[in-house]
Amino acid sequence: MISSLPVRLGLLCAIWLLTIGVGIAMVLRYENTSGAVGATVPHWPSVTQVALDPGRDTLVMFVHPKCPCTRATVGELNRIMTQCGGHIVAHVFFLQPAGFSDDWVHSGLWSTAAAIPGVSVQADPKGLIGQKFGAETSGYVLLYNPAGQLLFSGGITGSRGHAGDNAGEDAVIALVNGQNPGLTHTLVYGCSLLNEPLVCKSNECTYSTQP
Numbered sequence: 001m002i003s004s005l006p007v008r009l010g011l012l013c014a015i016w017l018l019t020i021g022v023g024i025a026m027v028l029r030y031e032n033t034s035g036a037v038g039a040t041v042p043h044w045p046s047v048t049q050v051a052l053d054p055g056r057d058t059l060v061m062f063v064h065p066k067c068p069c070t071r072a073t074v075g076e077l078n079r080i081m082t083q084c085g086g087h088i089v090a091h092v093f094f095l096q097p098a099g100f101s102d103d104w105v106h107s108g109l110w111s112t113a114a115a116i117p118g119v120s121v122q123a124d125p126k127g128l129i130g131q132k133f134g135a136e137t138s139g140y141v142l143l144y145n146p147a148g149q150l151l152f153s154g155g156i157t158g159s160r161g162h163a164g165d166n167a168g169e170d171a172v173i174a175l176v177n178g179q180n181p182g183l184t185h186t187l188v189y190g191c192s193l194l195n196e197p198l199v200c201k202s203n204e205c206t207y208s209t210q211p
Contacts, residue, residue: 040134044148049122049129050091057151057176058144059090062124062135065107067191069157073139074113076156076169081118084176088143090116093124095138095193127193138190143172151175155188 044052052058061077063070074092081090092113096105105123114121124130133142134153143152152175158166171181 040142040150040153041132042150044144044150045132047129047132049124052144052146052148053089054146056086056146057088058146059088059141059172060133060144061090061092061141062127062130062133062138062193063092063094063109063113064138064191064193065094065096065105065109067109067138069190070109070138071112072157073141073155073190074109074116076166077113077119077141078116080156080169080172080176081116083173086118088118088176090119092119092121093129093135094121095127095130096123096125098126130193136193137188138193140188140190140193141168141172143175152181152184154186155190156186157189 044058050060059077059080061073063074077090077092081088094105094107094110096102102123110121113119127135130136130140133140135142137155139155139157141152141154141156142150145151152168152171154168156166156168156172158168166186167183168186171183171186174181175184
């Protein structure tokens with residue numbers, strides 16, 4: 001009986017380590033799983049809700065107001081606007097599913113984005129504007145030049161909810177400053193704009209169609 005105790009302890013430790021390893025692997029997999037992207041148009045689409053700036057590059061971003069992953073994206077947008085000065089104008093569209101109130105849309109993300117100089121925010125009822133731009137994942141960013149040509153599409157974070165230097169942010173800044181970024185598309189990390197995630201905690205969302 002005594003001799004079996006070390007064996008049992010060793011087995012319990014092995015199970016414990018395996019459980020931790022599986023948990024870490026699941027978290028890493030989730031953080032590095034990119035979202036879906038629709039058919040991104042190569043030229044500025046016909047939309048009446050926002051106008052293409054005739055003298056500066058225009059950035060558009062599509063956001064789910066309850067997506068915790070997108071907090072980092074909004075933070076990176078702030079860095080882009082700071083480094084690009086007055087050479088870029090940005091519009092952030094917040095998904096407003098049918099039947100959901102203005103208060104539901106005006107989340108903390110809305111307030112944070114609206115506080116960034118040079119950024120305008122507005123609701124996107126039923127996600128119709130996002131559909132025209134091919135946006136299917138929160139945090140999706142597109143950059144167009146004054147002629148309406150698509151310069152960049154994708155995400156501006158390196159993974160879900162992680163702020164810091166990344167290829168997407170660097171590409172946007174380089175393009176606005178007239179430099180060659182080396183790439184014009186990156187993966188986007190965030191909650192779906194199609195399934196209407198309503199309750200999001202710790203970077204994970206449950207889905208509901210009820211306001």
